[in-house]
Amino acid sequence: MFRKILIANRGEIACRIIRTARDMGIATVAVHSDVDGAALHVAMADEAVAIGGAAPADSYLRGDRIIEAALATGAEAIHPGYGFLSENPGFVEAVEAAGLVFIGPSARAIRAMGLKGAAKALMEKAGVPVVPGYHGDNQDDEHLAGAADAIGYPVLVKAVAGGGGKGMRRVDSPKDFAEALRAARAEARSAFGNDAVLVEKFIAKPRHIEVQVFGDGTRAVHLFERDCSLQRRHQKVIEEAPAPGMTDAMRAAMGQAAVRAAEAIGYRGAGTVEFIVDASEGLRPDRFWFMEMNTRLQVEHPVTEAITGIDLVEWQIRVAAGESLPPEADRLAISGHAVEARLYAEDPAGGFLPATGRIGHLSFPPGVRVDSGIRAGDTISPWYDPMIAKIIAHGPTRAIALARLRKALAGTEVAGLVTNLGFLSALVDHPDFAAGDVDTGLVERHQAALAAPPVPRPSHVALAAIAACGLDRPPAHAGFALHGPLVRDVALLGADGPVPVRLSVDGADTLRVAVGDQWLSARRVNGRWRLDGTPAGHALLLGDAVEVFDAEAGSFRFSLPDPLSRDDGGATPSGAVVAPMPGLVRDVLVEPGAGVAAGDPLVVLEAMKMEHTLRAGRAGRVAAVSVRAGDQVEAGQTLATLAPEGEDEAPQEEKSA
Ligand code: ADP
Numbered sequence: 027m028f029r030k031i032l033i034a035n036r037g038e039i040a041c042r043i044i045r046t047a048r049d050m051g052i053a054t055v056a057v058h059s060d061v062d063g064a065a066l067h068v069a070m071a072d073e074a075v076a077i078g079g080a081a082p083a084d085s086y087l088r089g090d091r092i093i094e095a096a097l098a099t100g101a102e103a104i105h106p107g108y109g110f111l112s113e114n115p116g117f118v119e120a121v122e123a124a125g126l127v128f129i130g131p132s133a134r135a136i137r138a139m140g141l142k143g144a145a146k147a148l149m150e151k152a153g154v155p156v157v158p159g160y161h162g163d164n165q166d167d168e169h170l171a172g173a174a175d176a177i178g179y180p181v182l183v184k185a186v187a188g189g190g191g192k193g194m195r196r197v198d199s200p201k202d203f204a205e206a207l208r209a210a211r212a213e214a215r216s217a218f219g220n221d222a223v224l225v226e227k228f229i230a231k232p233r234h235i236e237v238q239v240f241g242d243g244t245r246a247v248h249l250f251e252r253d254c255s256l257q258r259r260h261q262k263v264i265e266e267a268p269a270p271g272m273t274d275a276m277r278a279a280m281g282q283a284a285v286r287a288a289e290a291i292g293y294r295g296a297g298t299v300e301f302i303v304d305a306s307e308g309l310r311p312d313r314f315w316f317m318e319m320n321t322r323l324q325v326e327h328p329v330t331e332a333i334t335g336i337d338l339v340e341w342q343i344r345v346a347a348g349e350s351l352p353p354e355a356d357r358l359a360i361s362g363h364a365v366e367a368r369l370y371a372e373d374p375a376g377g378f379l380p381a382t383g384r385i386g387h388l389s390f391p392p393g394v395r396v397d398s399g400i401r402a403g404d405t406i407s408p409w410y411d412p413m414i415a416k417i418i419a420h421g422p423t424r425a426i427a428l429a430r431l432r433k434a435l436a437g438t439e440v441a442g443l444v445t446n447l448g449f450l451s452a453l454v455d456h457p458d459f460a461a462g463d464v465d466t467g468l469v470e471r472h473q474a475a476l477a478a479p480p481v482p483r484p485s486h487v488a489l490a491a492i493a494a495c496g497l498d499r500p501p502a503h504a505g506f507a508l509h510g511p512l513v514r515d516v517a518l519l520g521a522d523g524p525v526p527v528r529l530s531v532d533g534a535d536t537l538r539v540a541v542g543d544q545w546l547s548a549r550r551v552n553g554r555w556r557l558d559g560t561p562a563g564h565a566l567l568l569g570d571a572v573e574v575f576d577a578e579a580g581s582f583r584f585s586l587p588d589p590l591s592r593d594d595g596g597a598t599p600s601g602a603v604v605a606p607m608p609g610l611v612r613d614v615l616v617e618p619g620a621g622v623a624a625g626d627p628l629v630v631l632e633a634m635k636m637e638h639t640l641r642a643g644r645a646g647r648v649a650a651v652s653v654r655a656g657d658q659v660e661a662g663q664t665l666a667t668l669a670p671e672g673e674d675e676a677p678q679e680e681k682s683a
Pocket residue numbers: 082108109110189190261262320323324325326411
């Protein structure tokens with residue numbers, strides 16, 4: 027067994043690998059970029075090596091520096107985590123050439139599955155059902171269009187080198203094919219440097235069901251399935267195991283197909299075979315098709331660990347050290363049900379725009395597994411994935427696992443930036459999800475309702491106002507007390523606009539609070555305020571925002587408008603279209619002089635691995651465009667300007683000389 031390993035990753039997955047290594051008595055080496063020197067994974071490891079600048083290309087993707095760090099610290103093996111270098115066969119070869127062990131599959135296996143088209147062809151030969159479509163070498167426009175006609179619309183154009191939902195376009199009719207092909211190729215070229223595509227049938231009522239496999243190079247087993255149908259932008263947000271409604275026959279068929287896929291490439295280590303399932307008539311053994319194989323540990327592996335009791339990272343390390351499949355591999359069984367929710371710094375109401383900033387407060391309730399690489403005080407930077415944590419609940423039945431997850435989400439406290447916590451709670455409560463009636467379109471169909479911010483009760487508003495005045499602290503520290511004004515008005519800005527609140531102080535521990543025209547009585551008992559006799563959670567004032575945490579009802583966020591600032595609250599759209607975060611301008615869709623309607627797309631910005639379309643806040647005329655495609659921009663930089671209101675009605679006539 028290894029005595030020391032290096033983890034070539036960051037965040038929650040690096041922390042998770044360190045935990046298992048520690049349990050196995052293995053010393054760990056972390057690597058980190060310049061902005062990650064104080065990160066949790068660095069603090070948890072026995073040693074750490076700085077490998078370069080913040081941009082992944084300067085640090086976490088620098089295979090040469092990572093190998094140097096391993097050699098310098100005496101690490102014998104490298105665990106790549108997921109993302110970054112985990113599916114890079116060149117890195118695997120470099121690691122092995124340096125006399126080190128790569129904790130993962132062989133370069134050959136990664137290559138075999140690296141391109142979706144070639145992988146499909148290989149799987150077809152191995153007798154694994156693949157999505158009907160064209161995945162050959164002929165990339166002629168006409169040929170591909172003909173293939174789409176033959177397959178039958180709707181079809182999906184996919185980048186063969188794709189990942190993370192990029193380079194993928196759904197096409198519903200032949201007249202849209204040429205444009206979709208162009209767009210998919212352009213995205214694939216810039217994201218993967220390879221614009222080859224495949225065309226496949228778009229499956230009706232699709233469910234994403236994947237099978238966890240594990241091999242030792244000779245033999246492979248499967249550890250059952252995960253359902254990952256709850257997705258936004260083709261990216262998973264909630265995953266579970268087993269899949270709702272799974273039958274023994276379907277599980278056996280999918281499991282055998284996945285094992286066949288793994289054994290066909292002599293697979294060693296943990297891998298996932300992703301299938302798309304047509305669930306329009308329930309789950310049927312003849313209605314699942316291979317999509318791709320991910321030759322690494324997957325983000326959602328904890329749900330499999332929860333239902334099998336297996337530590338997949340321990341298995342990865344043991345097999346990499348030369349052991350064959352552990353004896354437990356022949357005694358695998360499903361125990362209960364597990365669900366994972368991915369907590370992200372992102373704004374569901376704003377098209378899931380990732381957020382950056384400092385996490386002022388972070389706490390999770392007991393009773394669930396939480397995998398995180400973030401602590402209170404850490405910053406979500408624009409450089410990396412904005413995931414804050416994975417929350418994993420396990421129970422004897424699906425209903426109990428969901429109830430535990432619901433409770434855990436309500437008891438999760440994050441303050442300092444916008445997150446998808448409310449969205450996750452709404453999703454867990456969604457009747458279709460609760461019934462197990464899932465498909466990959468569920469989130470999009472119910473997007474508006476799921477993304478709507480939760481509605482606070484008057485007691486939550488009252489508590490926020492109390493905290494805003496400093497009255498949640500001991501009287502000596504409060505902003506005003508008995509000697510201050512007896513009545514005070516507080517302007518809170520909730521998700522739906524201003525919420526006027528009036529506080530009337532009766533004593534150090536008694537208040538009356540008017541929320542709208544409803545009066546509540548507030549009383550402090552043992553340092554905690556009760557509203558009309560009932561505890562309403564607790565509140566936290568952080569900068570210019572108040573966060574109310576109620577372990578039953580969830581969290582509510584209010585901002586405190588600066589009374590000195592003009593009363594525009596950011597709601598009246600000024601003319602400037604500003605970059606919400608640092609990023610790369612992918613596309614400029616308007617020219618100066620163009621007339622636009624409210625909501626029209628103006629500029630496409632790429633940041634944090636996603637594309638964001640910035641839209642006109644109102645109708646008007648484009649006065650200026652300040653950037654070009656390819657420009658790197660800073661947060662707050664003006665990208666385009668709309669002419670002042672009023673001017674837009676009368677387009678200026680250019681006087682020719
Ligand atoms: P999964 O199916 O496991 O969700 P994804 O393909 O969505 O896999 O990617 C897994 C994770 O890997 C992402 O959530 C992200 O954290 C990380 N990741 C993916 N691509 C990159 C990349 N290019 N750079 C850094 N991290 C990445």
